[in-house]
Amino acid sequence: MKQYIWISFCLSILLSACQPSGNSNTGHEGHDHSAGADAHEDHSTESLTLFNDKTELFVKFPTLMLGHTNQFLVHLTNLESYKPYTDGKLTVSLIKGGKGVRQTVEAPAREGIFTPSVQAKEAGVYTLVFDVESKYGKEQFLAKNIRVYKDHEEAELDKKPNAAEGTSFFKEQAWKIDFATSEAKRSPFQQIIKTTGSLLPAVNMKKQIVAKSSGIIHFQSQDIVPGKTIKKNDAIFNLSGKGLAGNNISTQFTKAKTNLEKAKSAFERAETLHKDQIISEKEYIKAKSDFENANVNYESINKDYNSNGFLISSPVTGFICDVYVNEGQYVQKGDVLAKVDQGSKLLLKADVYQKHLQQLKHIKSANFKLPYSDKVFDTEKLNGRLIAYGKNIHEDDYTTPLYFELDLTPELYAGSFVEVYLKSERTSNVLHIEKSAVLEDQGLKYVFVQLSGESFEKRFVNIGVSNGREVEITSGIKAGERVVSKGAYFVKLASMAGALPAHAHEH
Numbered sequence: 001m002k003q004y005i006w007i008s009f010c011l012s013i014l015l016s017a018c019q020p021s022g023n024s025n026t027g028h029e030g031h032d033h034s035a036g037a038d039a040h041e042d043h044s045t046e047s048l049t050l051f052n053d054k055t056e057l058f059v060k061f062p063t064l065m066l067g068h069t070n071q072f073l074v075h076l077t078n079l080e081s082y083k084p085y086t087d088g089k090l091t092v093s094l095i096k097g098g099k100g101v102r103q104t105v106e107a108p109a110r111e112g113i114f115t116p117s118v119q120a121k122e123a124g125v126y127t128l129v130f131d132v133e134s135k136y137g138k139e140q141f142l143a144k145n146i147r148v149y150k151d152h153e154e155a156e157l158d159k160k161p162n163a164a165e166g167t168s169f170f171k172e173q174a175w176k177i178d179f180a181t182s183e184a185k186r187s188p189f190q191q192i193i194k195t196t197g198s199l200l201p202a203v204n205m206k207k208q209i210v211a212k213s214s215g216i217i218h219f220q221s222q223d224i225v226p227g228k229t230i231k232k233n234d235a236i237f238n239l240s241g242k243g244l245a246g247n248n249i250s251t252q253f254t255k256a257k258t259n260l261e262k263a264k265s266a267f268e269r270a271e272t273l274h275k276d277q278i279i280s281e282k283e284y285i286k287a288k289s290d291f292e293n294a295n296v297n298y299e300s301i302n303k304d305y306n307s308n309g310f311l312i313s314s315p316v317t318g319f320i321c322d323v324y325v326n327e328g329q330y331v332q333k334g335d336v337l338a339k340v341d342q343g344s345k346l347l348l349k350a351d352v353y354q355k356h357l358q359q360l361k362h363i364k365s366a367n368f369k370l371p372y373s374d375k376v377f378d379t380e381k382l383n384g385r386l387i388a389y390g391k392n393i394h395e396d397d398y399t400t401p402l403y404f405e406l407d408l409t410p411e412l413y414a415g416s417f418v419e420v421y422l423k424s425e426r427t428s429n430v431l432h433i434e435k436s437a438v439l440e441d442q443g444l445k446y447v448f449v450q451l452s453g454e455s456f457e458k459r460f461v462n463i464g465v466s467n468g469r470e471v472e473i474t475s476g477i478k479a480g481e482r483v484v485s486k487g488a489y490f491v492k493l494a495s496m497a498g499a500l501p502a503h504a505h506e507h
Contacts, residue, residue: 045062066149123149195352209315209338211335212333215239217237235313318341348368350401354398367423369468382406385404445463446476
């Protein structure tokens, strides 16, 4: 029941988005193509949809005839954002034999919509040219073999049968939502092995913090918890020997200092005797070595020692990933107190089944996604590299592991389960589209193909392999056709609404 309520709600939004406001004569509110006293509402409307790499130009205009000023309703959409042009200058030209007529409008009549008008001087076949100047640069769109008729009779004799109409989904609707179209392309597409895996800490990325003596642990601050970011040499713990008898940090410091003083005195005496050749070279070298060792031992303790005990610092910059002790806990020399992750690398571990083992030598990269997100990550874009794959098969699940090292990003966490799409270095030319374009109805896959700027057709397709971001199409559409890659569900709702009111998309 909730599902039907939600669909009804969405349909009401779609329909309301196209209702005329009744407060504008120049906006994109009605199919009023009049341009003064010579308006001709009794003949058909034509449309063109033209593309370049960054822009879609969709234009509606009346069948062109002599004696009529013809208004063009030009819709300009930036394909990267699928949002309307909010400014810019547009010139429309009708050219025949190097001569023609043109008009320039300095700004859109409404966001995304320009309304230039021209009147042809003679009947015949023209080239229709649209020149655009905007923040996106200078662009030009051409349409050849545009006919200008001398009268209604000639236009009726040349009238072509209406093409099959699809689902109407107007630009004003698409511009308000997360919407996009993309071209079906035939190009190299890597063979894919779909499997599962996990994200692991990279080798040598985690550093242990170890107690160098026995004593009582005290935290340097109250926020020493997993996830805290720290810098190299930041103090984390203080190891105290107060109240403890025997081998603790205080007795170690006292012993090291006493040994240094003794060794220093012995070395100074040996140095004097060696000059007078009273002791041998061997005795002198031993006294010097004892002094140097005692000094190193003392300095290693003294550099982090204070009246409260021994400071224990982070060996690297990163974040605390584990803390194994509590405030006031007694630890012994060698106990692991915490772990710090340098946080720059991760391992992607993919579990490859037996049947794919022969393809392992051809795998160079992979896509992967987290189960709770549609975002697809590419190992190549994360500076990933294949570091190893297993040489034996696990008995429990008959898989062998394959490992990529890659850069860590804030969206990725060690320990996460992932879906993996291993990409072979061997490629072939196949027709493919974005995976987000494919919808499903009772087990059948389909897409919405763009017939024109505001018309879409539901087309059933058969799909092949997927790399997580794109999917191979084995039948149903052709190379060069455009499909809805974002917002396809809204087009589906519009198709369920049936025919829209005749007045719903008036200019």
